[in-house]
Amino acid sequence: MIFEIxxxxxxxxxxxxxxxxVTQAVPLFKGAQGCQSMHLERSIENGDHYRLVVGWNTLEDxxxxxxxxxxxxxxxxxVGGFFAVPPQVEHMNTVVTGF
Structure with a gap:
């Protein structure tokens, strides 16, 4: 699995x-091919900053x-009308799982 951040x-x-x-969009992700998880995090230090984390089976999904x-x-x-700047998206692999 890879994670879109x-x-x-x-x-x-x-x-x-x-x-x-974003809550309204949850079913769009849930129904997407290869989508395993999705959640939104909000920064405590800067409330205008969020991180959307989506788990996909493959990068191509x-x-x-x-x-x-x-x-x-x-x-x-x-959601596009809310963006102050274009989102920065990267894809991550888990390389160490602690606990």
């Missing part, structure tokens, strides 16, 4: 609406299948 900075004073939009889907277009329609 999206660093998202939203416009000030839009937290509740952004979080509601995210970069090809999801990004090429209607679900991705719906996702971007729901």
């Amino acid at each position: 999206a660093h998202i900075q939203i416009q000030p004073d839009t937290h509740a609406a952004f979080e509601a939009a 995210h970069t090809v299948h999801f990004r090429g889907s209607e679900a991705f277009q719906t996702w971007r329609g729901l």
